[in-house]
Amino acid sequence: MKLHPIAYPLIGLALILLFNAFFTPGFYALELRDGRLYGSLIDVLNRATPVLLLSIGMTLVIATKGVDLSVGAVMAIAGAVAALLVTDKVSFLSVSHSVLLVVLIALVVATFAGVFNGVLVGKVGIQPIVATLILMVAGRGVAQLLTGGQNVTFNNPALERLGTGSAFGLPMPFVIFIVVFVLIAVFVRKTALGLFIEATGSNAEAARLAGVASDKMKVAVYAVSGLVAGIAGVIACADIRAADANNAGLYMELDAILAVAVGGTSLSGGRFSLLGSVVGAVLMQALTTTILTRGVSPHATLVAKALIIVAVILLQSPEFRASFARRKHDPARA
């Protein structure tokens, strides 16, 4: 049986939802209050949003045979920049009157961080894991330096709405994610960029000889990764009305990588699936929420999560399925 690659994480997600339908009372209950939906399902989407955003950029980076470990730190930087600007703590840049400008500057800074990674990988030729490790460590340091090690709190309804508001009945962060996802998906799939990215990840030298600007592709995907990390960072800080340089986005790069892997994009580069990563990220959050609501001992939560993820990843590995099928049909071994 050969299924579309995205089928495996979808089956996983369906199983979790099915499980909840029987065993978690009220999981599917939705309630409309003040023009906004509430319920476990909405909660899953809302909580998954930061990883969802990161996984878009991470998918593109991984498609070029790279990895971006710095996204968590970039989230912290973007949050710090936004919080400082909105509280007018930057003496030479007084933009607190315009939240749009605040967000824009934070995103420019985040994108610049991505470009820094991209240049190290694409132009200088440093291994992605090393290149982005630099910013993973240094970036959080920069964020801490910016905030002076303190949480920078603010009180700005317009900015807060990005984290806690709603639109079309859905949480604002999730709506922002949908918009970003559609824009980026169209951008790479309706142009030839997707092909160039896949060619670069599949065989960078072949792509270069064919006239693909593989080095520029690499810079571009890290820039996108920085941008979406910036968006996630601004949302995260708007959500808690503060920039927390120590904890914002902490370890989230690992969740994003996992979401991409669960979603069926090979970590060795080439073919990628943005939608797969979305399913992967939602699956992981649904899993976490389920485990928590099932009252599993908190100490066992991570292990339970890991076991289920291992199962999903094995299922979508062609090699594993092949060996499984062989065993079944091999009478000598039966």
Next chain:
Amino acid sequence: MALLEMAGVSKAFPGVLALDSVSFSVDRGEIRALMGENGAGKSTLIKVLTGVYASGSGTVLLDGVSIAPRSPAHAQELGVSTVYQEVNLVPNLSVAENVCLGYEPRTFGKINWRKVNERARRAMSRLNIDIDVTRSLTDFSTAVQQLVAIARAVDREAKVLVLDEPTSSLDKIEVERLFTLMRKLRGDGMAIVFVTHFLEQVYSVADSVTVLRNGVKVGDWAVTELPRQKLVAQMLGRDLDEVPHVDHREAIGTDVLVTVESLGRKNAMEPISFDVRRGETLGLSGLLGSGRTETMKMLSGANPADSGVISVSGIGTRGSRLRPRSPRDSIRLGIGLCPEDRKSEGVCPGLSVSENLLLVLQARRGWLRVIRKKQADKIVSEQIERLRITTPDTRRPIENLSGGNQQKVLLCRWLVAEPTLLLLDEPTRGIDVGNKLEIRKLITDLAKKGMSFVFSSAELEEVVNTCDRVVVLRDRRKVGELKGAEVTEQNVMARIAEGEA
């Protein structure tokens, strides 16, 4: 009885008999060159001797005693040391540590560093190499690193020293220094096996030659009794008197398309000049390592040249004279490269046949002007029909195709982008005879329609029967150019074999 005697050595890999009952010997105080083209079995033989391939049939006698090296380390203990093309030492250790690695002199179980350095210094001075042995190996050039590797081998009391293409990355002076060292070791009674592609070097340092071809030993000769031409003929397996009948197009226009002026790259290719006319197939011929691939890579911008320029006629006046710095530079001039190594530089595995085929065209159009699906399908099916590519489904990954069909897809990749000059580096390598002929026929047909090609092949017969003119390369420089009726295997071989003209 010679110091090292290998007899009846065979080694089979799935589907290939890499060595077929080969005998090989080298004696004390002898430098024996081991020669052969790609796939001749040189490296397999060396690997059997040095224990990389433990299981091969046949006998290996060292000093009259039968040995069976299980690993390179074991071979070294037995007295057979090898220095590879790529230096296999530990770069960030000191020279002395590298020389003594694994055999460090100890005092009460502790490494005696004074003795380590002393011993390394002695080993180096024995070879007349004057360097500071306490410095890190990375401080020195590849050439010196190679000398250190040899010093290490000599320190191990090696009886047989195998040098596997040690000169590939060395310049002339460094090669001379290596030769001086080899002569000295020969004087000390060591048996040296010298694997190389360079004819010059065989004649300047070796005493005797063994030639392999397709896993079979062709023969042993003393260097003095084997003229160059005969050596080349033995390696290529062609009789010098054989004159194939070819219909060469004498009437190639004088319409020069691309002029290459002194294009060179340090340590890779001496400056080379030639031109390519419109509608011409220009052959590049020479032995392995003679600079065919290097020339094409410079021309295509893949490995940019560091001197010289190329000019392309008919592409405006501005920017038509330049030195390409990247493949994109060359593609803009209408020059494309179909590389030699299909796997590492050609196909994008995982991507579909169709995507692979359209990659160059799409890259040329840029990221915004996407080839519409209908148009893409049309182009792909046209090409598949034209080259008779066998594929069940063009949306399937390209690696499901056979090598020959993959090669055809890569050719199409360029043909649909309509370059004015296509560089084909061994386009017929590793594919079956039928596909070889089809590809050559395609080239000839397209050339008649006005497209230009630079073509290389390890098989001389193919070059001679496909090309209108042939540029002959030896030891990374151009040594001749043949046109029209002069293009014969005999002439090409003669040029390859000639001494310094």
